[in-house]
Amino acid sequence: MRIGELAERTGVSARSLRYYEQHGLLSARRGPNGYREYSLEDVKLVSEIRSLLTVGFTLEDARPFVDCLRAGHATGAACAESVAVYRRKLAEIDEEIRVLLGRRAEVAGQLTAACPGCFVKENRDQADD
Numbered sequence: 001m002r003i004g005e006l007a008e009r010t011g012v013s014a015r016s017l018r019y020y021e022q023h024g025l026l027s028a029r030r031g032p033n034g035y036r037e038y039s040l041e042d043v044k045l046v047s048e049i050r051s052l053l054t055v056g057f058t059l060e061d062a063r064p065f066v067d068c069l070r071a072g073h074a075t076g077a078a079c080a081e082s083v084a085v086y087r088r089k090l091a092e093i094d095e096e097i098r099v100l101l102g103r104r105a106e107v108a109g110q111l112t113a114a115c116p117g118c119f120v121k122e123n124r125d126q127a128d129d
Contacts, residue, residue: 003035010046048062064079
């Protein structure tokens with residue numbers, strides 16, 4: 001299939017597909033006419049890449065998952081390298097949560113100092129929602 005069909009099947013723009021190719025995540029074959037040609041396997045690769053990007057992974061994070069699929073595994077998560085990326089990403093998310101909770105506590109403290117009783121009232125209002 002050509003790039004337009006792959007884009008249509010995966011919901012990804014042709015520009016993004018070329019970008020994935022530039023980063024070595026896709027490898028198009030060239031037909032006699034010079035057009036990029038893709039296989040059904042590429043649909044699976046692009047779907048894997050998109051699902052990872054959607055939840056915050058980078059293109060580089062996606063590489064082990066793509067390599068795992070190319071190696072013939074049913075899922076991109078079937079390889080140890082992919083599991084390591086999952087673990088690293090979870091640790092990053094946990095750290096982001098820790099930082100956000102600290103920021104939240106700081107802002108809540110500033111609100112309490114600026115408007116004693118406001119913070120408690122707002123929390124009750126939110127709990128009623």
